[in-house]
Amino acid sequence: MTISATLPHAGQTVYVRNRPALVRSVEDYHHPSMATLHTVLVEYIDGWSHPSSDFLIWERERGAKVMHGMTVPRIDQADQPPDHPNLLRAFLWANQWSAVNRLADRQEDDERQLQLISPWQSAVQVEDYQLYPVLKALLMPRISLLLADDVGLGKTIEAGLILSELFVRRRIRRVLIVCPASLQLQWRDEMREKFHLDFTIVDRDETFRLQRDIGVDSNPWASYPRIITSMDYLRQKDVLASFNAGTRRISGHFEAILPWQMLVVDEVHNLAPSNYGDNSDRCEMLRRITPLFEHRLFLSATPHNGYTVSFTGLLELLDPVRFQQNARLTEQDHQQIALTMVRRLKQDLSEEGEEERFAPRDVHGISVPIQGTEKQLFDALRAYRDALHRQLGKDGKREQHLGGFLMKLLTKRLLSGSYAFARTWWQHVEGLQLEERDSVDVAEYSIDRAELAINDDEERAQREEDAIKQTGVWLKRYAEPLAKQREAVSTCLIQLGWSVNALQLGLSKLAPLPTDARWEALLEWINTHLKHGHTLR
16 A cells, blocks of 8 residues: 555545545635645545544645555455454444434435434433424424523433434534533533534633644634534634634625534523623624524523513524514514424423423522611612712713623622622722722723633632722722712621621631521521431531
8 A cells, every 4th residue: 555645536545634534525725815725525434433524624634645555455464363253243233233223215205314313323312302303403404493492301412413413414514512611511521422422622721732732823613523612712802713714705705614514502592682782792703603604503491581682683693584683573483483493391291191201390499588787788789889870871881881790790799698799899999999000901801801711610709809809990980979888888798797807817717707697597497407416507
């Protein structure tokens, strides 16, 4: 066998990405600013089917080679002894089992052509209702589907079945899954363990690793056929520019060197357009990338946030041919929604007279009476928020965004507990005492860092506290009009025992600990329902 580095043609055998493969097609790509490139569709022949094929740029593949003169080796000249008969028999059985349920012949009737393969090739117990979205997707020439099933019905499994089915039918090759950062590992593991689909998580670390190993000009979005990334990572300007680097615009339309086929967006309600018209960076990112994909699959248990403008805007991102963003739904919109959205509740899937398919979720909250100084703290923060909004109402959207982030984080910390709120509040007060220098730009930068996808909870908390401090520096210009409301919040915290000095001592040296109604209620419930003969202190 001889090896050549020349350009392959259809039908030849090549060795690329450390795997032998057959060349199915070769296409030229011409661009005035670069040398001629060739896109090559290869089908691997080493027995591994994930992936079974790749669409790649030949000149960008390191070590890609064309192999000539391949013949079956002689048994008496082989480097390794022949396989044991039992191993050969096992291989033949595996080949027969994998061929039990294959696609029907194109000449047969339509019902046979919809015979599914993915349930037989997946490592999951498929429920009957989970097959409906797969059949619905296969009937679409271009998939635009919103999976809005109830929580716990298995939207991830339904998406995995659709992807597996499309891969087997060779309708897709390159897939991008966009999800919250906390769900990236879950998506990767479930696709690998349940559907035998290998995905690569692309983030800062993976980008640096790829550029270190292959070259500084390596683009991760063009290096992997199946990618998982977080919505907060992809929305960053430099990352989004890198994503679009392999795409050029022709007459107002996008044409990609390595085209994407399928876009999957989990928890898509986080990327929905705003009902006020000031869309988030997440929404604008989704609006920019959706034209690059032939098929789109959105997942959300709560796609409608109560505002029709936001919901129809999300549907327009899913399929701009069927939908337009409007303040009300027409009869035609309802008809199109029935074609593109799958929405089932648990009670809808339980038949009368039969055993319940899903365990009832009997959720009982713990009543927490907020009174005394703690209630005064809530009232003081509410007054501070209202006064801040009145001040920022005279300014532009930039200042209102900073104020909105500040109050949202302070409110979240107060709902968590008085200790968490005290740590954040005193950081905010400390920021008011720092020197003001380019405070708006610094505050916006710190907020962007705080909103990035980070898996480390401690690092995320530090970034949020830094953002709170920097917004305090920016808010120094409004310190005088807000002094009364700010002093009321600080006084309540001191009365509760959460002064600056108390926080510096640490919880281990505070005796007794300041009271917190939520902690006391939770402690009482644990001692009553979970402890026998012992109590927690």
